Amino acid sequence: MSEALLTEARGTWRDYLELTKPRVVLLMLMCAAVGMLLAAGDALPWRALLFGLPGIALMAASAAAVNHIADAQIDARMARTRNRPVATGRIGPARGVVFAGALGLAGFTILTTLVNPLTAWLNLASWAGYGLVYTFYLKRATPQNIVIGGLFGAAPPLFGWTAVTGSIEPGGLVLLAIIFIWTPPHFWALALDRIEDYRDADIPMLPVTHGEVHTKWQVLFYTLALVAVSVVPWAIGMSGVVYLVGALALGAVFVGYAVALLCSVASAPMATFRYSIVYLLLLFVALLMDHYL
Helix, strand or coil, rough: HHHHHHHHCCHHHHHHHHHHHHHHHHHHHHHHHHHHHCCCCCCHHHHHHHHHHHHCCCCHHHHHHHHHHCHHHHHHCCCCCCCHHHHCCCHHHHHHHHHHHHHHHHHHHHHHHHHHHHHHHHHHHHHHHHHHHHHHHHHHHHCCHHHHHHHHHCHHHHHHHHHHCCCHHHHHHHHHHHHHHHHHHHHHHHHHHHHHHHHCCCCCCCHHHHHHHHHHHHEEEEHHHHHHHHHHHHHHHCCHHHHHHHHHHHHHHHHHHHHHHHHHCCCHHHHHHHHHHHHHHHHHHHHCCCCCH
């Protein structure tokens, strides 16, 4: 390993930052913070926010780096990803592994010692699920890769919840379920726009294996399911009318995008993908507004 490190390209700090997928990690941290704030009731969970968020971020960044390393050859064949640091050789695999390991170890240590062991082990399970199971197997094996693998990426609000309570409770699981159902329409919309990339890279994404029409129907189905699941926090008394109105309004717009996608509107795939990110952000904002109002 030491000889490999000496001969590999070092990359710049921007390359290492890109390796961590910072925009994805920021979205995960937002979801985790919402879980913390909702679990804490009226109090402000300073300890969870101060130590939990950095620990979660480090482990998520580590998993993202592993994904970059494992997918380097695939990334080099796709227009969207061909300029990534490992794919271009700006960072060699050995340095990437050391970097990912250091991040993961630091995050796990922070969560174990300064938050609680449950949150640390849940993060480790998610790290293994995304960084190893999804990246090395599911992504290449089945068109349901996003559905199954989405469970690992849906966990941040549960991490936030357990960071405060030290236990797995219905509220945290409901938040996890929302992101789990949100993931397929979010990612399949992007896959529809980049279908040729996935076909060229021989990745069995749903549009490649089952066609665009089938995928569009699946996007609509999951979007409708998402609207239904998004109402659960109100149904179980976890939130009130403010959230309910926001969830239904945001969901109605999402359904509109899914219908436009089904009708083959040219700009619909990327428009749906972009709105899905806005949807999740505003849905969680609505949860917080309802909680504090």
